[in-house]
Amino acid sequence: MGKLFGTDGVRGVANIDLTCRLAWSIGKAAAQVLAAVGESGRKPRVIIGKDTRISGDMLENALAAGFNSVGADVELIGVVPTPAVAYLVKEMDADAGAMISASHNPYEYNGIKLFNREGYKLADEVEEKIEALIRGEAEEAALSADRIGRTRRNRDAVEKYIEHITGTVDGDLSGIRLAVDCANGSASVTAGEIFRRLGADVIIMGADPDGFNINDKCGSTHLGALSDKVKELKLDAGLAFDGDADRFLAVDENGETIDGDKLIAVFAAELKKKGRLPGNTAVVTSMTNMGFYDFAEKNGIRVSVTGVGDRYVLEEMLNHGYGIGGEQSGHIIFREYATTGDGQLSAVQFVSALISSGKKASEFAAVMEKYPQIMLNIRADAGQKAAFAGSAAVAAAVADAEKRLGSSGRIVVRPSGTEPLIRVMLEGRDRGFISEIGEEICDIICSETGASR
Numbered sequence: 518m519g520k521l522f523g524t525d526g527v528r529g530v531a532n533i534d535l536t537c538r539l540a541w542s543i544g545k546a547a548a549q550v551l552a553a554v555g556e557s558g559r560k561p562r563v564i565i566g567k568d569t570r571i572s573g574d575m576l577e578n579a580l581a582a583g584f585n586s587v588g589a590d591v592e593l594i595g596v597v598p599t600p601a602v603a604y605l606v607k608e609m610d611a612d613a614g615a616m617i618s619a620s621h622n623p624y625e626y627n628g629i630k631l632f633n634r635e636g637y638k639l640a641d642e643v644e645e646k647i648e649a650l651i652r653g654e655a656e657e658a659a660l661s662a663d664r665i666g667r668t669r670r671n672r673d674a675v676e677k678y679i680e681h682i683t684g685t686v687d688g689d690l691s692g693i694r695l696a697v698d699c700a701n702g703s704a705s706v707t708a709g710e711i712f713r714r715l716g717a718d719v720i721i722m723g724a725d726p727d728g729f730n731i732n733d734k735c736g737s738t739h740l741g742a743l744s745d746k747v748k749e750l751k752l753d754a755g756l757a758f759d760g761d762a763d764r765f766l767a768v769d770e771n772g773e774t775i776d777g778d779k780l781i782a783v784f785a786a787e788l789k790k791k792g793r794l795p796g797n798t799a800v801v802t803s804m805t806n807m808g809f810y811d812f813a814e815k816n817g818i819r820v821s822v823t824g825v826g827d828r829y830v831l832e833e834m835l836n837h838g839y840g841i842g843g844e845q846s847g848h849i850i851f852r853e854y855a856t857t858g859d860g861q862l863s864a865v866q867f868v869s870a871l872i873s874s875g876k877k878a879s880e881f882a883a884v885m886e887k888y889p890q891i892m893l894n895i896r897a898d899a900g901q902k903a904a905f906a907g908s909a910a911v912a913a914a915v916a917d918a919e920k921r922l923g924s925s926g927r928i929v930v931r932p933s934g935t936e937p938l939i940r941v942m943l944e945g946r947d948r949g950f951i952s953e954i955g956e957e958i959c960d961i962i963c964s965e966t967g968a969s970r
């Protein structure tokens with residue numbers, strides 16, 4: 518068995534990689550590490566949320582059984598966004614939270630993400646402790662029947678989250694016409710209510726989940742339908758979330774994408790204007806478009822750069838007290854209101870700022886100009902990823918590409934933490950030049966590792 522926890526919790530194909538047995542083991546182990554099972558005189562409480570995948574019910578039951586078996590009580594809060602679990606674990610005074618979701622991935626995948634009682638994703642060493650317990654199942658403690666936990670459904674919790682999100686907006690969102698794509702995922706249960714309550718004129722799309730259609734040609738990873746709808750109906754903007762609604766991307770009135778980098782620029786500029794940009798700094802990752810640095814320089818904002826992954830962005834924000842940070846994918850953290858990326862929080866903040874700017878969405882997002890960027894994917898299993906990491910020829914080719922790009926471009930090559938892919942990202946002022954270099958690098962990686970495009 519390889520390492521269970523990837524960059525964003527446990528993830529795999531439901532019923533094959535992520536089985537009921539594994540979910541049950543995670544529940545048991547997590548209860549012992551996060552919820553202080555065994556402390557005398559108190560029964561720990563855990564909340565469990567899920568997205569709309571068909572495997573959600575099955576894994577929810579298995580995970581809850583794991584928690585119950587070691588004496589923890591469980592509240593099933595049903596289909597909710599991932600950031601709702603992060604928010605509600607603290608709000609409901611629970612000992613831990615779990616979210617069953619594979620985010621932006623197709624329906625056959627699923628995952629389990631854990632949150633501590635403060636609503637934060639777990640530190641590496643805490644995940645390691647849980648993993649060690651899962652592997653050492655022999656030591657499982659059998660509880661007497663009187664100490665077994667109970668599970669109950671709580672359908673009211675989601676309302677608290679909706680109130681939280683609407684409460685972050687000053688005034689309302691009236692006078693704007695929007696399309697909102699819920700990816701047939703978690704936002705299906707919240708986004709319509711949030712935007713209608715705030716007074717926006719909204720057309721809701723992708724809010725008809727059937728267990729199979731999550732992220733299928735909809736949501737923040739497929740903006741085509743949203744873009745068409747905005748143009749067709751001449752709307753002011755379109756908003757899209759991923760399957761578990763921790764990510765948010767927008768399209769402007771012309772249907773053009775406003776990605777996470779541009780959104781972070783918009784938010785940083787907005788917070789600075791209001792005197793609410795702590796440390797005068799925005800946190801981004803090494804994959805962030807180089808245009809962001811030009812934006813930051815022009816606007817007198819400092820940039821702090823971390824490795825790829827929202828956990829590193831958050832860590833940097835917590836270490837220095839910074840207020841805004843995120844990734845190009847639209848995973849954006851507003852520290853003032855949240856402990857993790859929250860798509861709908863970002864979306865209402867974006868729309869609120871857009872309305873008060875009085876500008877068209879395209880003009881509003883023009884605060885940052887992107888450099889052309891290409892992203893190439895190579896399909897690679899674990900062995901091919903290892904061959905990639907150990908290849909001197911690949912390292913030499915990347916170093917050579919860096920030299921050729923000089924200061925007007927860059928290349929980042931890395932294995933994906935969540936998918937069987939090696940990703941090659943290039944950026945530079947000349948699209949033709951970066952495409953040529955990208956193809957060369959991909960050929961070298963494939964011939965060195967036996968992977969294929």
Ligand code: MG
Pocket residue numbers: 619620621759760761762763764
């Ligand atoms: Mg997600």
